[in-house]
Amino acid sequence: MKFVATRVLRINPGEVWRLLEQERDLVITSNGKPVGVLTLADEDSLEEVLATLRQGRAQSALAEIRRAAAGQGLDRLTQRRLQEIVQNTRRSGQSRQHAGPSYGPPKPPRRSGRRGKAVAPLEQAPGAASGARR
Numbered sequence: 001m002k003f004v005a006t007r008v009l010r011i012n013p014g015e016v017w018r019l020l021e022q023e024r025d026l027v028i029t030s031n032g033k034p035v036g037v038l039t040l041a042d043e044d045s046l047e048e049v050l051a052t053l054r055q056g057r058a059q060s061a062l063a064e065i066r067r068a069a070a071g072q073g074l075d076r077l078t079q080r081r082l083q084e085i086v087q088n089t090r091r092s093g094q095s096r097q098h099a100g101p102s103y104g105p106p107k108p109p110r111r112s113g114r115r116g117k118a119v120a121p122l123e124q125a126p127g128a129a130s131g132a133r134r
Contacts, residue, residue: 003027006035 028036
């Protein structure tokens, strides 16, 4: 696999496209370190290429999870012990320690005051007008 500096991609993209057609995959580098991979795709193969890349990333993430679990000795848990842990966690109502991915953008904190410190929203007393000051 050939390596191409980001500078070459910026200055002479035509050369990079020709090289990509020959090699099918190029490693893009910045300051001599790999930062990305450029892969040849066309309209007919784009979805398949993307699916293959995603599958490879998923397999890599799973391998990393397995290595981390083995490092903590979790790979030696029996199925029975694992079920006990799951049942106890469900009974106690504990949430997962490591939350999954967030879907959607995070909500920004409310800002107030000169220094922009985050403040909790004010609660209104029952029957209070919505625009009234306190």
